[in-house]
Amino acid sequence: MNDVRMACGRCSRLAGLLALMVSMVHAEAGTLTYPAYGVQVLNVPASLSVGRDTPVGTTLWQLMKNAGISVSDVSCTVQKDVTVTGTLVPGYTNMYQSGVEGIGVRLYVTSEYKGQLVVIPVSQSYSVPVNGTMENDVRADFIVTGPVKSGTTSNLPSMQLKFSGSCFTTVTATQTLTGNTAVAGNTCSVTTPTLTFPLPRAYSKDLASTGATTGDTVVPLNIDCPAGVKIGVTLTDAVNPANRSSTLSLAPGSSAAGVGMQIMNGATAVSFGPDSAAAGTVNQWIAGTSAGGAIQIPLTARYVRTSSKLVPGSVNGKATFTMSYQ
Structure with missing residues (x-):
């Protein structure tokens, strides 16, 4: 009897070992392939022309491709970790330097395996259909982060994607930005x-x-x-920079009273604004878009009576103008 019980005990241990081996084989039975469509690079444009004062946040270029994910017998949770190799633009948490001052790069990937894009870096855990091919878009944007200077992009960031789970072998891939973009930071003289x-x-x-x-x-x-530069102009009252009216203050040395001066843009009296080249500055006006070459912006100055009491004398005024190239 003792021999029989010992034999059964060995059989029980052997069965347990075989069950464990089967379980281990089943845990890695699935496969995940990325990218399914062979997308490894995003080709940047050869050149870009950008106004010096283009507003911060403006997207200059954008490219998206669907790299795709293919799965077979993936019944476990998928962990997707996407990171970036690159240097952050100071003051940002997800904008990377392009090598050209004033232009940053932001990278995106599909949230989970469908739907809207999310900004990289990102880490997600989710379930996918057991079998099939799914969307996984990757996107790169060139975005204005400040005054743009001419130059050529270099050391562009890349994204690293890692897919892991208990039922398939971990998959890693790198999506790169390929090429160099010559940036012309348009300005006028x-x-x-x-x-x-x-x-x-x-x-x-x-x-x-x-x-x-x-x-x-x-x-x-x-x-x-x-060519193509939108020209903004802001006039500032040099005597009273806080002046936002359309009447220029009299400069020191003026002896007249009850009179001021206006500066006209066509038939419109220009209101004065701050000394700023930022696009959209208070009382900035658009003189037009350049066709390339010399441009004349005719300005008209004139007297305007400002009160019921008029005192004769000399009239002097001083204003500055600030150009904005957008």
């Missing part, structure tokens, strides 16, 4: 940096009531710009 408006002598009869104007004098602002 002002060929008339100083404008002088020699207004004629004005008489009380020409300024008979508050709001009356006289002495219109036209002087062109001359600039030279590459």
Whole structure:
């Protein structure tokens, strides 16, 4: 009897060992293939032309490809970890340097295996259909992070994807940005940096009531710009920079009172703004989009009566202009 019990005990241990071996084989029976469509690179454009004052956050270029995931007998949870090799733009947590000042790179991947994109780096755990081919898009954006300077992209970031689970062998892949982009940070040159408006002598009869104007004098602002640049202009009252009205303050040395000056853009009296080239600055106005080459922006200065009491004398004013190339 003792011999029989010992034999059965050995059989029991052997059966347990065989069951464990079967379980181990089953745990790695599935396969996950990435990328399913062979997408390994995202080709960047050969060149980009960017206005110097293009607003921060503007997307200059974007490319997305579906790399795809193929699974077979994957019945376990999939862990997807996506990281980036690159240098962060200072002040950002998911924007990477492109090698050109003012342009950053942001990378995206499909959330789980379908639906919207999420910004990399990201870590997700999810279930997939046991068998089949699924979406897995990867995307790269070039985004404005500050004033753009001319240059060529270099050391572009890459994304590393890792798929792991208990029922398939871990899969890793790298998606790279390939090529170099020559960036032209478009800017213009002002060929008339100083404008002088020699207004004629004005008489009380020409300024008979508050709001009356006289002495219109036209002087062109001359600039030279590459084609495609949108030109913004902001005038600032040099005597009172906080002035946001359309009447220029009298400069020291003026002896007249009850009169001011206006600067016209066509038929519109320009309101004054801060000394800033940022796109969308208060009271910035758009002079047009350059076709390439020399441009004249005609400006008109004139007297305007500002109060019921008019005191004769000399009138002087001073304003500065700031150009914004977008």
